[in-house]
Amino acid sequence: MTPPRPEPHTPDPTADLYDVITRRRDVRAEFSGEPIPDDVLRRVLTAAHQAPSVGLSQPWDFVLVRDAATRTRFREHVLTERDAFAAGLDGERASTFSRIKIEGIVESSLGIAVTYDADRGSPQVLGRHAIADAGLYSVCLAIQNLWLAATAEGLGVGWVSFYREDFLRGLLDIPSRVRPVAWLCVGPVRAVADTPDLERHGWRSRMPLEDVVHYETYGSQVTR
């Protein structure tokens, strides 16, 4: 990775936040496999590392995996878990799922395993005493920063969650106290879909905002 660039990042004309949030997709099939320029990768990781974290603990780590053998082994494991999920589906669900590609592990340019280290900032993490998972939440905030920055840079990101945490620990020599949170497939793409894959394939449709907004209490769900 290149050293920090002394000059500030020049905003990309397509990097408007709302535009990026709308364009962001969970990419599976469209990776081109082209390399990610070092300066682009650094900006994306820097964005992730600027996320908020409970007690400023920054409890995330990013393992950059380019090795083909490692990625092939991970993919084999993921396909086994895919089969396990498929085995529990009936009829229409099984048929719909069979058409959905769930990962681009070897086609993407880079795998990024994101992990959570609960010991970071310990023993007294400010804001975590009442909610043990608050550190885990911080890691997810970093992932979303990474995802949006990658989108602004024209890269695709696909979050793979068809894996067992212990398998990934073993694969990447992750200590037992550290928890794998995500495997992200990252890289240039040939195209970005307008609609989420799962909606396009008829797995599930997006809900209107009104369905998830409540006023004053959870029980009252009146759209104004």
Added chain:
Amino acid sequence: MTPPRPEPHTPDPTADLYDVITRRRDVRAEFSGEPIPDDVLRRVLTAAHQAPSVGLSQPWDFVLVRDAATRTRFREHVLTERDAFAAGLDGERASTFSRIKIEGIVESSLGIAVTYDADRGSPQVLGRHAIADAGLYSVCLAIQNLWLAATAEGLGVGWVSFYREDFLRGLLDIPSRVRPVAWLCVGPVRAVADTPDLERHGWRSRMPLEDVVHYETYGSQVTR
């Protein structure tokens, strides 16, 4: 809340993604208490609702709390939890913590309780069979979208985590199957700090990116 605007959002000149990521702070002391315009709030919530989610389950809900009595009760609970945390600190840590404001619950314009509903999209949430917490992760991605959109709109956001989940369930009539994930204080601010509060007060400093980037395996942590 106003109905959806038919016209697309006009990008704010200050809404460059990297700029927003850098300017975003966890706000406690700077809320002005001014109202949030309806169209701004709608854009912020829409951004949250556009987050990725496991199996397209969109398992989040947003409870908008303006009621002063509810917020006052929540604040009293949070201050009790603050005392509980403070009681476990010694010497320098206790002294440093005593100077840190941890919430702006009543000074902010709006409280947004964000929750996780594991039943959304059940029984078969695509991508959650191997990792039960994947739905919880999705909620956090929505929170980060919300936080960045609010920052682009000139609003401050402060995530309060000094509370017991069951207290918040009781306060907002949240069903037992639904898990509170965050209480966000949201509203216009008089100013935004350049440096995180916890760093400014000497609680903890930010780490360099190099400390959290690994190559090929977790064990190898060589900065290139």
